[in-house]
Amino acid sequence: MTEASVVHVFLSRGRFSSEEDIRNYIDQRWSESGDAEPSVFMGEAGITEFTPMCVEVIHAQDIGYLAPIPPAVLLRDASYADQWLSQVESTEPADAAICVFAPNIVGNPHGTSLRYLGQFAIRD
Numbered sequence: 001m002t003e004a005s006v007v008h009v010f011l012s013r014g015r016f017s018s019e020e021d022i023r024n025y026i027d028q029r030w031s032e033s034g035d036a037e038p039s040v041f042m043g044e045a046g047i048t049e050f051t052p053m054c055v056e057v058i059h060a061q062d063i064g065y066l067a068p069i070p071p072a073v074l075l076r077d078a079s080y081a082d083q084w085l086s087q088v089e090s091t092e093p094a095d096a097a098i099c100v101f102a103p104n105i106v107g108n109p110h111g112t113s114l115r116y117l118g119q120f121a122i123r124d
Contacts, residue, residue, distance in 0.1 A: 005102075005121055005122055005123070006102070006119040006120060006121060006122065007078075007079070007080060007084060007099050007100065007101050007119065007120050007122055008045075008099070008100040008106045008109050008116070008118075008119050009071075009075065009078075009088070009097065009098070009099055009100075009116075009117040009118065009119075009120065010045075010097065010098040010099075010100070010109075010112060010114040010115065010116055010117065011071060011074070011090070011092075011094035011096065011097050011098075011114060011115045011117060012094060012095070012096040012097075012098075012114050012115065013068050013092075013093060013094045013095055013096075013115075014068075014095065015096065015113075015114075016059060016095070016096045018059060018061065018062075019057050019058075019059045019062055022057040022059060022096055022098065023057060025039060025040055025041050026039050026041040026042070026052075026055055026057065026098060027039055027052055028042060028050055028052075036050075038050075041098070041112065044108070044111050044112040044113060045100070045106050045107070045108055045109055045111060045112050046106065046107030046108030046109075046111060047100070047104055047105065047106055047107070048104075048105045048107065049103045049104055049105050050104055051103050051104055054100070054101040054102065054103060054104050055098065055099070055100050055101070055104060056078055056079060056097075056098070056099040056101070057096070057097070057098055057099075058074055058075065058077075058078065058096065058097040058098075058099075059095065059096050060074060060094075060095040060096065061095070063077070065095070067093075067095070068093035068094055068095040069093055069094070069095070070091050070092075070093055071088050071090050071091070071092070071094060071097070071117065072085060072088065072091075074094055074095075074097050075088065075097055075099070078097070078099050079099065079101065080122040080123075083120075083121070083122050083123060084120030084121065084122055087118075087120050088117055088118075088120075090115075090117055092115070094115070098114065101122075106119075
């Protein structure tokens with residue numbers, strides 16, 4: 001499986017209060033001199049080739065749920081979910097998800113403070 005044909009999926013419960021909170025955790029910043037500064041998530045996951053448009057975030061409140069929900073419900077509208085969601089075995093409720101697609105390269109997915117569900121094959 002090449003990096004270009006996978007999605008890496010991370011879940012969280014109770015950590016983020018909104019999609020904006022998730023974005024603050026995952027999106028890189030820019031210094032006053034214009035240099036890119038990696039986010040906490042990028043550092044923890046070892047992400048290189050960062051392309052923010054290829055990182056999806058889902059917060060349960062944004063899809064109408066006030067409490068944590070099973071991953072199958074939280075992730076059902078993620079990109080390419082019809083190709084990989086059936087492979088997710090976890091039923092532990094979560095209220096936030098991060099899906100990382102190519103060209104982002106995830107070098108250390110287990111290094112994050114989130115629950116890593118795994119990488120799943122997709123067809124572009």
